Amino acid sequence: MKAPRLYIVAYDIADSKRWRRVFRLMHGYGEWLQLSVFQCRLDDRRHAELVGMLDELINTYEDHVLIMDLGLAENVEPRVVSLGKAQFEAVPRQPIIV
Incomplete structure (x- = not known):
């Protein structure tokens, strides 16, 4: 298995019902950073799983x-400028219970 990679997932969902589902x-794949932005630490399998599930949930138009x-x-050494109440920190390595 390949080493996990760090991803930022941002989304703009037109319908509030679909937005809540996404x-x-x-929340099952990463840490919430802002309203529609998550930081995820994923191996290849979980990345493919997330992409597939998102593709099923969204309206591609x-x-x-x-x-x-x-x-x-x-x-990863993210070069991030973080202003305001929360500072950006990369998701730490931790066990995942499936």
Whole structure:
């Protein structure tokens, strides 16, 4: 199995019902950063699983999902400017219970 990678997932969902479904799904895959932005630490299998589930939930004519690969999770050194109450920290390595 390949080493996990760090992803930022941002989405713009036109319908509030679909938005809530995507939001709930994302909570199972990453850490919530802002309203429609999550940070995820995923191996290849979980990445493919997430992409497939998002593809089923969204309306491809009305919605937009961006999945940005920041690199290997263990080696990533994000260059992020974080203003306001919360500072950006990369998702730490931790066991995942499936």
